[in-house]
Amino acid sequence: MSDHAGHATSDLLDLARRIATTVAATALEERRRGIAVESTKSSPVDVVTAVDRETEARIRSLILDARPDDGIFGEEEDTHVGTSGLNWVVDPIDGTVNLLYDIPAWCVSIAVVDGPPDPLHWHALAGVVVNPVTGDVFEASRGGGARLGDQELHVNEDVELSKALIATGFSYSAERRRAQATTLLQVVPRIRDIRRIGSAALDLSAIALGRLDGFYERGLNPWDHAAGALVLREAGGRVGGVGGAPESSELLVAAAPSIFDELLSLVVDAGGATG
Missing domain, CATH: 3.40.190.80 (D-Maltodextrin-Binding Protein; domain 2)
Structure with missing residues (x-):
């Protein structure tokens, strides 16, 4: 792990939260105005909407405004290679088919990791998952616990x-x-x-x-x-x-x-x- 892991994960989490909640609100507004499939990716049912592309573009702009030396690895655009050793791993809309059908289970997912954008080799430092429809904001920082709003999160115990x-x-x-x-x-x-x-x-x-x-x-x-x-x-x-x-x-x-x-x-x- 690089020495970047030691620098304030709380600052990274604050930035991730601010960006995720900002773009989530805009994506919800766009969904309410109506939505259509813009293209497909891996198969005819793997859809992309304008909301996906516009949301990722906004996320990238906000990250680079705040941290121009970081890399960005997202779903809809080419990887932006940074020099800081940190990479932002972005899913602008996770659950695009739900978004398309207006099923209230889609989200904006933003993480910042130390190392390459590969789960086999990175160390995740901060992450935020925002469901714009329900207003749920899940967040965590490395060693800092996980929360939904002010609620500390813990998995179910003694499950069979x-x-x-x-x-x-x-x-x-x-x-x-x-x-x-x-x-x-x-x-x-x-x-x-x-x-x-x-x-x-x-x-x-x-x-x-x-x-x-x-x-x-x-x-x-x-x-x-x-x-x-x-x-x-x-x-x-x-x-x-x-x-x-x-x-x-x-x-x-x-x-x-x-x-x-x-x-x-x-x-x-x-x-x-x-x-």
């Missing part, structure tokens, strides 16, 4: 896997969705129930709040989980991948500590890290 409420997500690729459905068939009988909310950042934050007990998904991008994973870890949760590795596109499993190992084994054994 058979009574655990688990969330997951699905790929935009039809072939991968088929494999994920096969995994799900083996997971569902072993747990209380499954939820598919449509935003990994909100799923991870929900575990921190105790609204969920666990989450797993294959194929996530770094911006999908950078902020949410920090919120969950600072709330006492565990996040990781296959064989003790950090979370990555190969697999992300997140859960209350009492069920993490068991959930990870279940998902891997069910083929959740392949296909």
